[in-house]
Amino acid sequence: MITFTDVTKRYPNGYDALKQVNFHVDRGEMVFLTGHSGAGKSTLLRLIPLIERCTIGQVLVNGQYLTRLPRSRIPDLRRSIGMTFQEHRLLADYTVFDNVALPLVIAGFRLPEIRRRVRAALDKVGLLNKEKSYPITLSSGQQQRVGIARAVVHKPPVLLADEPTGNLDPAMALEIMELFREFNRVGVTVLIASHALNLIKTMGCRTLILQEGNLIGDTVPQP
Numbered sequence: 063m064i065t066f067t068d069v070t071k072r073y074p075n076g077y078d079a080l081k082q083v084n085f086h087v088d089r090g091e092m093v094f095l096t097g098h099s100g101a102g103k104s105t106l107l108r109l110i111p112l113i114e115r116c117t118i119g120q121v122l123v124n125g126q127y128l129t130r131l132p133r134s135r136i137p138d139l140r141r142s143i144g145m146t147f148q149e150h151r152l153l154a155d156y157t158v159f160d161n162v163a164l165p166l167v168i169a170g171f172r173l174p175e176i177r178r179r180v181r182a183a184l185d186k187v188g189l190l191n192k193e194k195s196y197p198i199t200l201s202s203g204q205q206q207r208v209g210i211a212r213a214v215v216h217k218p219p220v221l222l223a224d225e226p227t228g229n230l231d232p233a234m235a236l237e238i239m240e241l242f243r244e245f246n247r248v249g250v251t252v253l254i255a256s257h258a259l260n261l262i263k264t265m266g267c268r269t270l271i272l273q274e275g276n277l278i279g280d281t282v283p284q285p
């Protein structure tokens with residue numbers, strides 16, 4: 063589903079945030095990505111929906127080589143990927159419903175379908191009763207859940223999460239990770255960047271380890 067072949071990402075200031083990274087994530091896998099601050103985790107995630115382009119190498123997502131992907135196909139690629147961010151990036155003057163509906167509005171869905179899908183997504187994250195609330199009135203964990211609902215509302219086969227539990231207490235963090243696991247159980251390929259080593263251990267998933275832009279580990283837990 064996601065293959066990196068000798069991927070190097072050099073930023074315009076000449077810094078190599080990723081250096082000849084190679085890995086493959088199969089369809090339906092759930093994988094963690096960890097490493098110190100500045101190791102390149104966010105950079106790696108951003109290459110998948112083409113928020114950034116790699117400088118050298120190949121990124122293959124859902125059968126498409128991204129280096130060859132014409133600009134006109136980027137919206138299609140992004141519709142196949144859901145992404146959540148640590149800082150949520152919710153719109154403060156939009157209700158929870160409207161925040162989650164946004165990707166569907168942009169994609170041109172009709173209102174009855176938008177209602178149905180947004181409510182289904184909010185139901186999955188346990189926030190159906192908050193659809194009329196504004197993000198500022200929600201806890202950090204609830205805001206993260208709204209971000210997750212927005213990421214899955216168009217039912218993408220791939221879900222990426224950048225530090226989804228950064229601001230949360232351990233119990234809430236585990237709940238959020240379990241939510242990702244539920245999406246994975248129904249077939250979604252999940253890749254999560256996280257510092258939370260204990261939590262990653264608890265989840266018992268394959269883990270990629272980055273250090274200064276090098277992929278130095280790819281561990282699969284023993285049964």
Ligand SMILES: Nc1ncnc2c1ncn2[C@@H]1O[C@H](COP(=O)(O)OP(=O)(O)OP(=O)(O)O)[C@@H](O)[C@H]1O
Pocket residue numbers: 073074075077078079097098099100101102103104105106
């Ligand atoms: N747009 C940019 N221009 C130049 N350098 C950048 C840019 N974005 C990131 N970097 C550098 O690339 C390196 C990797 O950054 P990245 O955000 O991918 O790391 P990270 O592992 O996600 O870190 P954190 O855990 O702190 O979020 C860092 O040294 C960072 O300063």
